[in-house]
Amino acid sequence: MQDPSSENILNKGIPSVSVQNKACAAQSKRDTIFTSIYSFLWSRALFLYVLLSWFGSFFVFIICAAYALHDLFRYVRENLRHTTNPEKAIGDPVWPNFFLGFALFLIAYWCIEWILLTLDKTSNDAFLRSLQQKFRQYPYFNQSGVVFDGYSPNEKVHLMKDDRNLFAFHPHGVATCGWMCNGVLHSSFELLNIKWLVSSVIFVIPFLRNLMTWSHKGPVKKSHMIELMSSGHNIALLPGGFEEATLYKRNQPILYISKRAGFIKLALKFGYKIFPVYTFGEEQTYHNLQSFLSWRLALNRLKIPGIVVRGIWWCPLLPSSGIRLITVVGKPLLLPKISQPTDQDVQNFHAKYIQALQSLFDSNKAKYGRDPHAKLIIL
Secondary structure (H helix, E strand, O other): OOOHHHHHHHHOOOOOHHHHHHHHHHHHHHHHHHHHHHHHHHHHHHHHHHHHHHHHHHHHHHHHHHHHHHHHHHHHHHHHHOOOOHHHOOOOOOHHHHHHHHHHHHHHHHHHHHHHHHHHHHOOHHHHHHHHHHHHOOHHHHOEEEEEOOOOOOOOOOOOOOOOEEEEEEOOOOOOHHHHHHHHOOHHHHHHOOEEEEOHHHHHOOOHHHHHHHOOOEEOOHHHHHHHHHOOOOEEEOOOHHHHHHOOEOOEOEEOOOOOOHHHHHHHHHOOEEEEEEEEOHHHOOEEOOOOHHHHHHHHOOOOOOOOEEOEOOEOOOOOOOOOEEEEEOOOEEOOOOOOOOHHHHHHHHHHHHHHHHHHHHHHHHHHOOOOOOOOEEO
16 A cells, blocks of 8 residues: 555655665765776876876876866756756766865975975085984984994094095895985985985985985986096995895895996996995895795886885884894995996906905904894895
């Protein structure tokens, strides 16, 4: 028997409860589809923005704006057309929300970039040094130190800033902890006016790019290195690169240096001294995935580090706490200045450098390393 109230409702031209349920179900399905598409495109838009940087961001921004206007006009048009028939009205538009979120993201990025660029114009070395000293006051960085081979830990080594020095740091590790704590942020190198060189990929990523520029870092590209070395600047780099990070294995010292001789060739060409630098404890900072090595190494060809890591338990991206990082700076390898070094010249001095690096590790592993019987694997 039909409910009289339902009959009255139908007679008034208003949809019944069952019709309303069907309309709500259809609307819910549309909302689910739009939400899925929204989430997918939002994540992809952020990923594309990181990869494509400025021009890519404007391109995505314009597309978002166009779709937002189209979606908004369609929403207004359809709802005005069906004011007397709510069943056919469409739900809230998705693209305007997407556009608003992306616009806010861009505005936040531009504000931060403007602040960094302003600081870059007004900053000086004294300000950067004071900032570095504040970082080193935290216990997280207090367990690190720098030792010059052949000198006591408390003995200062005075290096001339115009001596044409090249500091090659090993190992790369996952997050270059030794490089940062005992190199970039350490007082032992602050008077040398070193140009710290990092992967050129960093200069494509928003925020990191501006942070590197503000702190006077440079890309480790051949053209940039030639420009610096022709002017006699002291430089520091990580020869192992992403390959060394990919090969990272906890508690196992592994270096990727056998096929890295480009810096030797440039050092010969411009008459530089090369300091082998090794950080003991770097191999204890993270746990890294050991499977799919060939696939992960293939990512390195695309300038992507093939790592899946875990550091401290409450924040896997941070290195494990309580690790003692001791960076030992070896005695310099003196190279002759050869304007046009041959392949044989490069191979000879590259072999001497590897020998000096091996000797540096063997002579200090018992004193500063975790395992006095550890063997350095050089690939």
